[in-house]
Amino acid sequence: MRKLRFLFKFMLFGFISFIVIIIGLYTYAYLSPKLDLKTSGSLYLYDNEGNLVYQGSRSNEWVNIEDISDYLINATIAIEDKNFYKHNGFDYLRIAKAMYLNIKNGAIVQGASTISQQYIKNLYLDFGKSWDRKIEEAFLTLELEVHYEKDEILEGYLNTINYGQGNLGIVNASSYYFNKKPSELTLEESIMLAGISKNPSKYNPVSNYDECIKRAKIVANAMLKNDYIDSETYNSLFKNKIEIYGQNKTNNLQMLMYYQDAVLDELSNIKEIPSSLIDSGGLKIYTTLDMDLQANLEKNILENKVDDEIQIASVVVNPNTGAIRALTGGMNYATSQYNRAISSKRQVGSTMKPFLYYAALENNMTMSSTFSSEPTTFNLSNGKTYSPSNASDIYANKEITMAAALALSDNIYAVKTNLFLGVDKMISVANKAGIKEELNEVASLPLGTSEINLIDFATGYTTFASGGYKKDLYFIEKIEDLDGNVLYEHKNKNTLVLNPNYTYILNEMMTSTSNDAFVDYTTPTALTISSKLSNKYAIKTGSTNTDFWIVGYNKDSLVMTWMGYDDNKTVNSNVRTKSKNIWAQTIEYSLKDIETEWYETPKNVVAIPLDAITGKSTNNSDKAVLYYYVKGSEPNVSIEQYVNKEEASDS
Numbered sequence: 001m002r003k004l005r006f007l008f009k010f011m012l013f014g015f016i017s018f019i020v021i022i023i024g025l026y027t028y029a030y031l032s033p034k035l036d037l038k039t040s041g042s043l044y045l046y047d048n049e050g051n052l053v054y055q056g057s058r059s060n061e062w063v064n065i066e067d068i069s070d071y072l073i074n075a076t077i078a079i080e081d082k083n084f085y086k087h088n089g090f091d092y093l094r095i096a097k098a099m100y101l102n103i104k105n106g107a108i109v110q111g112a113s114t115i116s117q118q119y120i121k122n123l124y125l126d127f128g129k130s131w132d133r134k135i136e137e138a139f140l141t142l143e144l145e146v147h148y149e150k151d152e153i154l155e156g157y158l159n160t161i162n163y164g165q166g167n168l169g170i171v172n173a174s175s176y177y178f179n180k181k182p183s184e185l186t187l188e189e190s191i192m193l194a195g196i197s198k199n200p201s202k203y204n205p206v207s208n209y210d211e212c213i214k215r216a217k218i219v220a221n222a223m224l225k226n227d228y229i230d231s232e233t234y235n236s237l238f239k240n241k242i243e244i245y246g247q248n249k250t251n252n253l254q255m256l257m258y259y260q261d262a263v264l265d266e267l268s269n270i271k272e273i274p275s276s277l278i279d280s281g282g283l284k285i286y287t288t289l290d291m292d293l294q295a296n297l298e299k300n301i302l303e304n305k306v307d308d309e310i311q312i313a314s315v316v317v318n319p320n321t322g323a324i325r326a327l328t329g330g331m332n333y334a335t336s337q338y339n340r341a342i343s344s345k346r347q348v349g350s351t352m353k354p355f356l357y358y359a360a361l362e363n364n365m366t367m368s369s370t371f372s373s374e375p376t377t378f379n380l381s382n383g384k385t386y387s388p389s390n391a392s393d394i395y396a397n398k399e400i401t402m403a404a405a406l407a408l409s410d411n412i413y414a415v416k417t418n419l420f421l422g423v424d425k426m427i428s429v430a431n432k433a434g435i436k437e438e439l440n441e442v443a444s445l446p447l448g449t450s451e452i453n454l455i456d457f458a459t460g461y462t463t464f465a466s467g468g469y470k471k472d473l474y475f476i477e478k479i480e481d482l483d484g485n486v487l488y489e490h491k492n493k494n495t496l497v498l499n500p501n502y503t504y505i506l507n508e509m510m511t512s513t514s515n516d517a518f519v520d521y522t523t524p525t526a527l528t529i530s531s532k533l534s535n536k537y538a539i540k541t542g543s544t545n546t547d548f549w550i551v552g553y554n555k556d557s558l559v560m561t562w563m564g565y566d567d568n569k570t571v572n573s574n575v576r577t578k579s580k581n582i583w584a585q586t587i588e589y590s591l592k593d594i595e596t597e598w599y600e601t602p603k604n605v606v607a608i609p610l611d612a613i614t615g616k617s618t619n620n621s622d623k624a625v626l627y628y629y630v631k632g633s634e635p636n637v638s639i640e641q642y643v644n645k646e647e648a649s650d651s
Contacts, residue, residue: 044285164196322493369615375412607628
């Protein structure tokens with residue numbers, strides 16, 4: 001009897017202690033600051049015409065619970081947390097049942113997280129299983145429950161769930177899978193969506209329709225048991241295949257979200273806009289996005305798709321301002337959110353050579369300076385040797401000019417120039433032009449052995465395209481609060497960092513890549529797309545075994561494109577062809593409403609018609625091209641060789 005009384009007192013004490021602890025915890029949670037749920041309308045993104053293109057939080061679009069189908073709400077509660085409206089954050093009976101089943105089976109066979117707990121994970125926590133994280137989750141769940149109504153919690157939860165295929169939140173998911181608003185979802189569609197969150201990669205209907213339906217039937221059974229549907233309705237479900245839309249409906253562009261990610265990345269680095277202000281919401285962000293051009297870029301990419309594994313990163317820049325008019329960081333944001341335009345670094349191949357040749361011009365070489373293109377082994381200062389090769393081991397086996405070397409992308413000429421100047425000269429030019437990446441002082445640098453991010457690289461090229469003026473590439477024009485108060489406005493930086501004379505000569509020299517006069521022991525690297533171009537462009541291509549780049553510009557538009565595989569699979573000639581097509585179609589479209597002209601020749605620069613390959617005087621009009629020189633550095637030729645630029649440009 002004494003033992004029974006002791007046991008009763010012990011259990012009573014434990015129960016009272018538990019109640020006191022729970023009351024204390026809820027009191028502490030109530031007195032804590034209200035959690036910031038970062039909910040609807042925190043950000044509004046506009047294109048360069050002032051049209052709203054995105055409304056939502058930093059991670060997803062938002063919808064009020066009144067505008068979500070009751071079918072989806074009921075299905076979600078039935079499968080995830082049937083006592084959601086009855087508990088205060090924790091379902092203690094469910095926890096006890098889960099503990100019993102897990103102990104009985106010797107493994108975790110059932111979880112007990114409530115919707116409130118899952119919402120906290122979505123907002124603030126990783127999905128680790130450490131005790132520290134569990135304790136933090138518990139405290140935050142208590143704070144959530146005491147400060148918010150149940151409908152507010154459920155609304156937030158449905159707007160932050162991962163529904164698979166890159167769709168965060170019910171707005172994106174209902175649009176992507178069924179081409180509908182959340183309020184328009186049918187019972188069967190709602191049941192399918194409610195089942196996805198358990199394993200988004202396995203249960204979404206695009207990746208695995210059959211598994212999705214199996215999971216949906218489990219959800220439907222939970223709805224039946226909890227009286228959300230009757231037996232007749234349950235037995236009628238999924239008799240016919242449900243039509244899946246499977247496209248990102250946001251402006252009908254499956255790559256636009258890469259641009260949005262880049263905007264948000266820039267937003268997080270604007271010191272005038274603290275993170276607390278971003279999270280609290282109410283920001284109107286006016287961007288440089290040209291929706292028409294973005295749509296054209298995407299169309300060109302999809303029309304030139306090589307296979308299902310290929311990826312692409314591309315950017316369109318206005319060289320006059322540095323404004324990024326269009327961008328993509330991959331083939332499809334729904335299947336891969338990794339933004340290769342702002343996050344990845346790849347070897348750039350021969351697109352690195354213009355930085356070398358500008359350095360050469362600045363250090364007393366000219367367009368007609370020659371080196372022999374032939375197999376060569378270089379003895380380096382560290383005692384090692386280096387034996388680069390030309391593409392397909394094709395060499396001129398004679399002296400060629402810098403202009404020819406650039407047009408034909410001759411590697412031997414480039415390495416000879418690099419070692420002749422000293423490697424530091426090329427790096428200095430790249431840094432002045434705006435490339436932030438730390439480049440290695442190696443003989444192979446002009447062959448693009450260093451890895452550079454696309455936006456970083458495009459910054460350097462924009463300096464060439466702007467005539468030597470360094471500009472910051474940017475996405476955000478200005479930011480306002482909801483009352484129209486300007487919180488931030490982009491200020492263009494226009495710093496002259498390169499000599500305009502040499503920059504002009506380099507730009508002229510880069511037009512040689514599409515000029516058939518340079519056909520010799522091989523062909524100019526952009527010759528195959530010359531017929532697609534109605535404007536004059538400075539162009540450079542570059543390739544490694546795993547990457548293909550093309551960049552080209554005039555004073556009004558610059559387009560840079562990378563194509564390759566995430567797993568570094570070898571690229572083939574088809575990748576090169578398709579990438580060039582994308583570049584040509586996009587840059588031509590980018591100038592459709594612009595009366596563009598080529599750069600004005602500086603007063604200190606003269607032009608002389610010479611043989612494209614040898615740089616000597618020639619009577620062969622088919623092989624004569626204009627070579628440009630700073631006055632005083634031109635070769636000694638007769639005065640008759642000087643011609644009017646407009647006349648010679650036809651040769």
